[in-house]
Amino acid sequence: MKIINFDHFAATKMRQEVKDAMEPYFISEYGNPQSIHTLGDEPREALSKARLQAAELLNASSNEVIFTGSGSESNNLAIKGTAFARMDKGRHIIVSKIEHFSVLNAVKSLAKLGFEFSEVPVDKYGTVDPQEVKNALRKDTVLVSIGQASNEIGTIQDIKEISKVVHENSAAYMHTDANTSCGFTETDVKDLGVDMLSAAPHRFYGPKGTGLFYLKKGIRIMPLIDGGIQEFGRRAGTENVPAIAGAGVACELAKKELKSRTSHLLPIQKAIKDGVLNSLDEVYLNGHPEKRLPNNLNFVVKYIEGESMLMWLNNNGIMVASGSACTSKILKSSHVLNAIGVDAALAQGSLLISLGEDNTLEDAEYFVKELPAVVKKLREMSPLYEEVMKRNKK
Amino acid sequence: MPVYSEKVMDHFQNPRNVGEIENADGVGELGNPTCGDIMKIYIKVKDDKIEDVKFKTFGCGAAIATSSMVTELVKGKTLEEAEKISNEAVAEALDGLPPVKMHCSNLAADALHLAIEDYKARKEGKGPIGRVETPEHDEDEHDLLEQA
Numbered sequence: 266m267k268i269i270n271f272d273h274f275a276a277t278k279m280r281q282e283v284k285d286a287m288e289p290y291f292i293s294e295y296g297n298p299q300s301i302h303t304l305g306d307e308p309r310e311a312l313s314k315a316r317l318q319a320a321e322l323l324n325a326s327s328n329e330v331i332f333t334g335s336g337s338e339s340n341n342l343a344i345k346g347t348a349f350a351r352m353d354k355g356r357h358i359i360v361s362k363i364e365h366f367s368v369l370n371a372v373k374s375l376a377k378l379g380f381e382f383s384e385v386p387v388d389k390y391g392t393v394d395p396q397e398v399k400n401a402l403r404k405d406t407v408l409v410s411i412g413q414a415s416n417e418i419g420t421i422q423d424i425k426e427i428s429k430v431v432h433e434n435s436a437a438y439m440h441t442d443a444n445t446s447c448g449f450t451e452t453d454v455k456d457l458g459v460d461m462l463s464a465a466p467h468r469f470y471g472p473k474g475t476g477l478f479y480l481k482k483g484i485r486i487m488p489l490i491d492g493g494i495q496e497f498g499r500r501a502g503t504e505n506v507p508a509i510a511g512a513g514v515a516c517e518l519a520k521k522e523l524k525s526r527t528s529h530l531l532p533i534q535k536a537i538k539d540g541v542l543n544s545l546d547e548v549y550l551n552g553h554p555e556k557r558l559p560n561n562l563n564f565v566v567k568y569i570e571g572e573s574m575l576m577w578l579n580n581n582g583i584m585v586a587s588g589s590a591c592t593s594k595i596l597k598s599s600h601v602l603n604a605i606g607v608d609a610a611l612a613q614g615s616l617l618i619s620l621g622e623d624n625t626l627e628d629a630e631y632f633v634k635e636l637p638a639v640v641k642k643l644r645e646m647s648p649l650y651e652e653v654m655k656r657n658k659k
Numbered sequence: 660m661p662v663y664s665e666k667v668m669d670h671f672q673n674p675r676n677v678g679e680i681e682n683a684d685g686v687g688e689l690g691n692p693t694c695g696d697i698m699k700i701y702i703k704v705k706d707d708k709i710e711d712v713k714f715k716t717f718g719c720g721a722a723i724a725t726s727s728m729v730t731e732l733v734k735g736k737t738l739e740e741a742e743k744i745s746n747e748a749v750a751e752a753l754d755g756l757p758p759v760k761m762h763c764s765n766l767a768a769d770a771l772h773l774a775i776e777d778y779k780a781r782k783e784g785k786g787p788i789g790r791v792e793t794p795e796h797d798e799d800e801h802d803l804l805e806q807a
Binding site: 573589651 | 672714715720748
């Protein structure tokens, strides 16, 4: 059976060019980039090249790019690194209600150490109103962290405007979590006006095990891992040279292919959206109708539960995700759906699709053809659906 | 390594005894849509034996599989025997469930016991019991991680 990956937010297939770029640094050029002797030369060169490739994608300077271990680490570095470095200035951080757990749990950890945080609300599309950020700013606010696009509902924020509001009205640093958006929308740090940005190359056909962190020149953070002078002293530890080399190529490809990737994804996204909404009753699209990533769709299918939907689709070779409580491993339905006003019971029927370059229009058609039977099967055994059917009969 | 055992997958894909019994002698409906699981078990009782049993479930793979398994385990059993079947026994009959599913989606035996209770209550003129809401999981994810 053909496997259709509609869960690219979990994993994308590395590009062959990426793997090829990584290959030399496992065995033949295994040296440590910090070595002064010859063994360090090639790895040092690889690091420097990757840093330049990443900088070009973000429109930053090479010395503003730090390689971390993951997108989550980059978010933690932005948040805790700022909090610890700026304790003398204040202890207040602003995030939105729909941030990734690596942001929300980082501020929750800080709260246990005496820091404070505010969660700005979002509207029904998941959009952060810059005015709400302005209202939440305090004299002791040291950081504002708002994700560029939601990893669940795909809504894209006006980071440029939010950065402007933050910088005009406070001395707070502005960070954006671009772990979901980078590679699929513009991430020009100068245009966005951010002080820090996180990105995850494994989301755009790069390797797992490395994250990108943009730190604007002059922005003060405290490292979370102390040790040697790697990554300009901001992230100690021997560098993961193969992964970084691969990440660099993924960045180069992302810059070169951003337009063609978008024009490949949009028709597939539209075919799924229209197909699902037209072929099923009581199904809703979450997130912004237009201002959303080209590779994400989030539906709520009423009266059934997401994991069982996921498992049936899996049987048919279609890999999707869900924001239901049962799929969350923490038994709570999505905080993002909750923040946009989706009732907790409805959120159980969440279906999360994330597309990538290996998807085709035929995949979309196949999915749209298979989904109704899955929904029918599960609704037929759902006591909630039974109730509604009986109520409608009366 | 698959998340679920082969037996769970079998019961999920080919659930036994799905449906509704019209004029059931007892109905046990248990769960909370907020947590993601609602199980409804119908029983037909004759001479203190479960003559027929059917279920409808809103929930994850484990919820569907445990519902299916419990109906298979108790069909033809006496009420006394059925009352002794525990949630753990149902999970065991399915070759186990992932730890996180053990307390949230493993309520099928409880739903069955509720159906028996409902049957007895109706006999005494005190039924039907109706849906019983299970409490929501109120653990904060962050705290849960800290405990782990």
